[in-house]
Amino acid sequence: MKVIICGAGQVGTTIARHLAMEGNDVTVIDASAEAARRADESYDVRGMVGFASHPEALRRAGAREADLLIAVTRSDEVNMVACQVAHALFHVKRRIARLRHHGYLEPIWREARPPPVDVVISPEVEVARGVARRLRTPGAFDMVPLADGKVQLLGIHCDDASCGIAGARLGQLRQAAEGRGYVVVALVREGRAFVPGPDDQVACGDDVYVIAQPEHVDSVMAVFGHREQAARRVVIVGGGNVGLHLARMLKRDALVSLKVIEHGAERAAHIAETLGSGTVVLQGDALDRELLEEANIAEVDTLVAVTNDDETNIFVSVLAKRAGCGRVITLVNKASYAPVVDSLGIDAVVSPSSITISSILRHVRRGAVAQIYQLRGDFGEVIEARALAGSRLVSAPLGEVGVPAGMLIGAVVRDGRAFIPDAATTVAPGDDIIAVMAYTAREAAEALIALPGSAPGQGA
Structure with missing residues (x-):
C-alpha cells in the first residue's frame, strides 16, 4: 500500500515507522527541511520538503498512485485542505485528518468539515x-x-x-x-x-x-492488591485542549470535586467561563509549592498533569506525590522518558502518540481486524478481529490451530456474550476474538486470522 503522511512531527514519524515496518511504501511531507531530513534518514521512508496542502507537493509525493493520505500537521486547516486536494485532484482512496480545535468536533459544526475527510482523529479527545x-x-x-x-x-x-x-x-x-x-x-x-x-x-x-x-x-x-476507591477530588494541571476536554467530561459527574490549574491568565479566564460554577480554576505555575498548597494537594485523590510540557508534567506529579496526593496520572510525549517515569512513583502514564497511533491504525488496517490498541513499551498490540469462514483460526480447537508464540487469544465474543477460551475451544466463523500479539509475531498472527491466499492484513 502506498501511503502519504503530511506532517513529520512525533505522531507523523511514528505512524510512518509503523507502516513502513509492515512493508508499506511511505512518503512523509513536511514544510521543515530539517524534519523531512530526519524522517528520511531515521526510518525506511521517503522524507520530502513541501507544504502538505499544495497540489504540487502532493503530486511530487506520488498522490496519483496513493492508496491512503494521513494528514497530521499542526494545522487543522492544512490537514483538511490536504484531504480535499488529495480527493479532488488525485482521487486518493482514503483520507484521514487529525483535528484538534473543538469547533470542528462539535456536532453542529461537523458540516464545516469537507466530505473528503473520511476519518477524523482527535488525539486530545481520545x-x-x-x-x-x-x-x-x-x-x-x-x-x-x-x-x-x-x-x-x-x-x-x-x-x-x-x-x-x-x-x-x-x-x-x-x-x-x-x-x-x-x-x-x-x-x-x-x-x-x-x-x-x-x-x-x-x-x-x-x-x-x-x-x-x-x-x-x-x-x-x-x-493484584488494588482496592482503591474511585477519585472524588481531582486536580487537573494544564488547561489546554486535553485538560479542558477532560474537565468537561468530569463535570458531568456531580460527585467529583474538580480544580484546574492553568499557567496562562487569559486561558485560565476562558476555562473558568467555559466550565462555569462548581469548578475552581487557579491561575499560576503548578510547580509553585504555594499554588499546590492552595489547591490542597495533600487531600486530593488524583492529580492529572496534562500540560504541553513533559518535564512540567513529570515534576508536578512528583511534587504532588511527595505532598501526599493519593494518585497521579501524567501525560508524557517522549518515549525516552518512560524508564525514568517508572522509577519516580508515577501511577499512570498517558502517551498521546500511542493513543493516536492506535486510532489511526484501526482505520488503516483492513479486512478482519476491527480495532487495535498499542501496548505500553511499543512491543505489540491488542486486536479485535472477526473470525472468517475458511481461515485457519476456525479449523480446529485453539490448542491445535497453531497459535504462534507471541500471540495469545484472551477472549471470544459469540452471540453477544464474551468468554475466556481454553485450548479446547473452537472458534466459530463470525465470532470476534480479542488477542494480544507482539510485533515479532504479526505475520504469523495475520496468517492465522486471514483467509488462505489473502494478503497480510487484508482479511477477506
Whole structure:
C-alpha cells in the first residue's frame, strides 16, 4: 500500500515507522527541511520538503498512485485542505485528518468539515477519554473497553506486598480463567515487555496486562492488591485542549470535586467561563509549592498533569506525590522518558502518540481486524478481529490451530456474550476474538486470522 503522511512531527514519524515496518511504501511531507531530513534518514521512508496542502507537493509525493493520505500537521486547516486536494485532484482512496480545535468536533459544526475527510482523529479527545477511564478504574494504569464493552483490557501494577498471584504459573491460572473472569495476556518486567507462556510467572513489581470480564473487574483488581476507591477530588494541571476536554467530561459527574490549574491568565479566564460554577480554576505555575498548597494537594485523590510540557508534567506529579496526593496520572510525549517515569512513583502514564497511533491504525488496517490498541513499551498490540469462514483460526480447537508464540487469544465474543477460551475451544466463523500479539509475531498472527491466499492484513 502506498501511503502519504503530511506532517513529520512525533505522531507523523511514528505512524510512518509503523507502516513502513509492515512493508508499506511511505512518503512523509513536511514544510521543515530539517524534519523531512530526519524522517528520511531515521526510518525506511521517503522524507520530502513541501507544504502538505499544495497540489504540487502532493503530486511530487506520488498522490496519483496513493492508496491512503494521513494528514497530521499542526494545522487543522492544512490537514483538511490536504484531504480535499488529495480527493479532488488525485482521487486518493482514503483520507484521514487529525483535528484538534473543538469547533470542528462539535456536532453542529461537523458540516464545516469537507466530505473528503473520511476519518477524523482527535488525539486530545481520545486522551481525555483515556484519562477518564483510568479515573473510573482506580489502581489500573490503563483501561480500554473492547468488543463494545463486553471485555476490558486492564493494565495493573503487581504490588510487592499484596499481589495475590505473584509466583503462580500462568498456565495454571489460565486453566481456571473462565471462572476467575480474567486472563493475563502480557507482562512488562524491568522495562521488557513480552507475551507470557504457560510456564511464566507474575513477579512482584511487574506491570501486567489482563483481559477481564466487566463484572469481575473489582475482584481482579483486588487479586493484584488494588482496592482503591474511585477519585472524588481531582486536580487537573494544564488547561489546554486535553485538560479542558477532560474537565468537561468530569463535570458531568456531580460527585467529583474538580480544580484546574492553568499557567496562562487569559486561558485560565476562558476555562473558568467555559466550565462555569462548581469548578475552581487557579491561575499560576503548578510547580509553585504555594499554588499546590492552595489547591490542597495533600487531600486530593488524583492529580492529572496534562500540560504541553513533559518535564512540567513529570515534576508536578512528583511534587504532588511527595505532598501526599493519593494518585497521579501524567501525560508524557517522549518515549525516552518512560524508564525514568517508572522509577519516580508515577501511577499512570498517558502517551498521546500511542493513543493516536492506535486510532489511526484501526482505520488503516483492513479486512478482519476491527480495532487495535498499542501496548505500553511499543512491543505489540491488542486486536479485535472477526473470525472468517475458511481461515485457519476456525479449523480446529485453539490448542491445535497453531497459535504462534507471541500471540495469545484472551477472549471470544459469540452471540453477544464474551468468554475466556481454553485450548479446547473452537472458534466459530463470525465470532470476534480479542488477542494480544507482539510485533515479532504479526505475520504469523495475520496468517492465522486471514483467509488462505489473502494478503497480510487484508482479511477477506
